[in-house]
Amino acid sequence: MRFVFAGLTFATGTLGAFLSQSAIAQQRFPSSAGELVVETVASGLENPWGLAFLPDGRMLVTERPGRLRIVETDGKLSRPVTGVPSVMARGQGGLLDVTLDPAFARNRFVYFSFAEPRSGGNGTSVGRGKLNEQGTALTGVEVIFRQMPTISSNMHFGSRLVFDRTGALFVTVGDRYSERDQAQNPANHLGKVIRIRPEGGAPADNPKKQGWAPEIWSIGHRNVQGAALHPESGQLWTAEHGARGGDEVNTPKAGLNYGWPVITFGIDYSGTKIGEGTAKPGMEQPLFYWDPSIAPSGAAFYTGPVWPAWKNSLFVGALAGQMLVRLSTEGEKVTGEERLLTTIGERIRDVRQGPDGFLYLLSDDANGKILRVRPAR
Template identity: 80%
Template sequence: MRRSSVGWVLGAGIFVAALAAQPADAQQRYPSSAGELAVETVASGLEHPWGLAFLPDGRMLVTERPGRIRIVGKDGRLSPAISGVPSVVARGQGGLLGLALDPAFAQNRLVYFSFSDARSGGNGTSVARGRLNEQGTALTEISVIFRQMPAVASNMHFGSRLVFDRTGALFVTVGDRYSQRDQAQNPANHIGKMIRIRPDGNVPADNPKKPGWAPEIWSIGHRNIQGAALHPQTGQLWTAEHAARGGDEINTPKAGLNYGWPVISYGIDYSGAKIGEGTAKPGLEQPLFYWDPSIAPSGATFYTGTAWPGWKNSLFVGALAGSMLVRFSIESEKVAGEERLLTHIGERIRDVVQGPDGLLYLLSDEANGKVLRVRPAR
């Protein structure tokens, strides 16, 4: 298990002091272990964008937290809001959140999205799917395939990343709702869990079958997973999870296992109080990596392109509080090194996706949010 802290030397040998010494005119050019990176704005004017997915023709679908899905053209122009999106509870951390295309989107045009919706007793994370019309203007045949239960009167910790695995099952991350963190250890409900369902909402036959576990639950003991991606070689799910003050984690959630929250944690509460029983306990999984202090990790992707050959199969994670992009070199199922990139970008990085051109695309979570493209500097 690796730990990251302030002042730690980056995995590529780049020092924090060296980054701080960059000239003022380098704000759009950033050092890295693979040479200078250029960051350019593809689109702006998005209100707190949250999830990004590339359509087969190279355009992008983007969710905005207030409740809109837009298409971003290759020229950066934003479409009007796509119709058919259900009403969302856009308060606090809630709203329209994660996004994924069906693996067979080219044939069925199905789009999956997560959102916070109102219920009796509060609200919760739901997942719906709909069919994008050929014109790209509307979602039709909307159906809700999952609702996190029970509802909670909270505007915090919705999780909300969506990832299809190689069998076609859908992983859904849901948070502990902040006020209900002890329920992350209760396998009978959806609070603080990793969910795995079929595209129609049914339960896969190979989900864990453990006494007392709800059938759609894959793993328990999670706080608030906001980054998730499949390893391109192994197909294993990797996640980036928010902790409180310190202790953000990288995990590889396995079927039927308990990842400890809030019994164990490498962080402390916002008040400064101790959380749980310490950092380890028999029967509870350890993270592969943790940050102290926290960076608030968000969207994640594995790199498989050719623009940076030395970064093949690296895991990239955006950071909100940290306002940067983090690259992990991976060896087997271990974190071999951390490299902090774009540390002076000044943007909360909500999502990171590899484009069909082999470059990296970022969403900045701001009132005037942007789609940013990262490429090798010429």
């Protein structure tokens, strides 16, 4: 039997191998939808950052030091896929997100974001290449976007990759920490949401505002590390790091300003005030914010059959918070929050819904894991 998930066709038999394998470890946690079991699908990953499912049920996963691996259906890790360019693997930098082209079954394009080493510093870049049939190499790799200007910093690279329903690619990029005021400068790529064509360059329907770089979709962001399309509206939702407090959930719209660092619900790490307050005309309010911070990372909407009560919930991984957060939604409103896996003791870097309807998490650790969340049987 075969079925379609996120535009790709999957074979149920290959995914079943994940379900039948004996788990390396298993924990149980309460939830509003009944007891949850968390199983280790794979381990031995060095600071994994991004996860994408292949049509045959295997997974692509990035490791921040610069390795792209395939996780086989028995949980074993492949040798590093060749063809990945050099990355700046310091601080928060390295090999970051990964996603498949919506037409991957036909063109085999894989997209990845990374901290690119450059003369005078580094910056968030996006590359793409074709995964060969053997799954051992990316070929024809090219960089399709470079965040400019180049900055000498090890902080705030973003960086999530999300295709919209037109086939354009959203790229989230950070303010690079030392240059936070530049998040308000629409002429550069610091602290922005970017939208590009799959081959690079700005789509014709991007905002056409005076002084705006053509790739920019929205401005005034700090460090967006969670992003997903709403399954019904197709609207982009993001989860963004604040400083001390002020982590935000936003729905970035074309040409709008989301305020950082002029308005924020957080304060600086020193305890001093940031900006002018929490609101200002011409700047958007978040749909939801956390204070104190949870340090949100990967995000995914739930659409599967396993937990029908959680349909259209936004799941967000927490790094500092070491948990999984479920935000119930109605239209463009957050109607509730449920904190899950609060004693798991893992920094949750990415969240994905698997083609089996379960949730898959990456733990950010030197011995990082892929974790599967399922109902207790």
